[in-house]
Amino acid sequence: MMTFTQLTKILVLALIGCSSIVNGKEYVGFVVDDTGSMRNEIGGVRDWISQCVSGLGRCGDDPNVVREWLSISFNDPTIGDLTGPTGDSNLITQAVNAYFVPGSGGDCPEQAMKGLQKLAEGIPIANDGCKIYFFSDATPKNPGLLAAVFKILKDRDCDYEPILTGCCGPCPSYCTSPDPEYCINQLKESFGSEDAIPPLYRLAARTASPVHVVTKPTSAADMVTTLRREVSFGIARWGPWSSCSVTCGNGVNTRSCYHRGKVVDTKRCGDGPSKKDCAMPACPVCKDERTDCLVVKLFHQLCGKVDGKCRKTCDQC
Structure with a gap:
């Protein structure tokens, strides 16, 4: 029979194990490109955070959860201080509001990976949930940091959600599957190899995260409207x-x-819709050819044949 001391040790070990997973x-976190070309995006992120936290819109998630906030900015050649x-x-809204650098812009690529790494390291491994929003219109320097950043995110079970308004030009299309291996394989086909996949896309695919490629606000x-609809x-x-x-018509x-x-209640994801209209090519029109072939039908009856055209048919059905 198990002694009281042995039982106590097991309970202590169980509690230690649980504390490494959650902390209540x-x-x-918000990782923000603070160059001049991001002026509207920065203003939108600031207002989005402020409106959602103050309850001015149904932005999603449980307001009773004890939540900690982080933010950091980056450009080239620097990254900002972690808030x-x-x-x-x-x-956080004050920090984001101060990110805009008047007169700057045109930096490409930028220190995105270092900014993302620094913010992610500021999140405890023990947590009840973790998400990092990333905002930029440029590609990242230091792609060699990708493996290290991925490990930090994985250790903390963090979602990484990039919102891109550019990639030093137009952004390539991204895989929307929730299966990371499927996405990696699809992106490999598009770019020729895994090493050729843009780092921000590769990181998203490995963490099964969506990439939001949106129009420059x-x-x-305009940016707030986009964020509340898409994110x-x-x-x-x-x-x-x-x-x-x-497969045809409206759905x-x-x-x-x-x-x-x-899967959780859609209210936790905020204002964005859970369904939207879609349109496929027009459905084929069915027609009754029986009335057009009475003579042919009579002829075939006399000949002992059955004509396929003498019945109700649908083109392409």
Whole structure:
């Protein structure tokens, strides 16, 4: 029979094991390109955070969760100071508001990987949820840091969600599958090899994260509209859109809200819709050819044959 001392040791070990997984807090981070070309994006991110935290919009996730915030900026050649982790979201909006560098811009590539690495290292391995939003219109320097950044994210079970308004020019298309291996294989076909896949895309595929390639905003308000439509604020996130529900005519695309791989209430993903209309090529028109072949039918009856045209048919059906 197990002694009281042995039972106590087992319970202590179990508690130690559990403490390495959770600490009762969720962590949300923002990694922001602060060059002049990002002025509208930075204003939009600031207003998005402020509106969501203050309850001005149904932005998603559970408001009762104890949440810690982090933010950092980057450009070329520098990365900024890390703000947080902090429970005061006002400090984050103030930090983001100060990121814009007047007159700067045109840096490409930039120190994105170092900024992402520094912020991710500021998140404890023990957490109840972790998501890092990444905003840029440029490609990253230091692609050699990719493996190290991926390990940091994996150790913390962090979602990494890039929102790109450019990639030193137009951004290539991205795989929308929730299966990382499928995405990597599809991207390999597109770019020729895994090493040729853009680093930000490779990191997203390895962490099964979506990449939001969005139009350059014309104002901060325009960026807020895009974020609230496309991106879920908080730890939960939208999955990829399904294929159209029909093969011809009008149908719908649907998507689910996920938290750490599990489907949750769509309210946790905020304002974005869970379904949208889709249109496929027009359906073929069925026609009744029986009335056009009475004579032929009579002839075939006399000849002992059955004519396939003498029945109701649908082109392409």
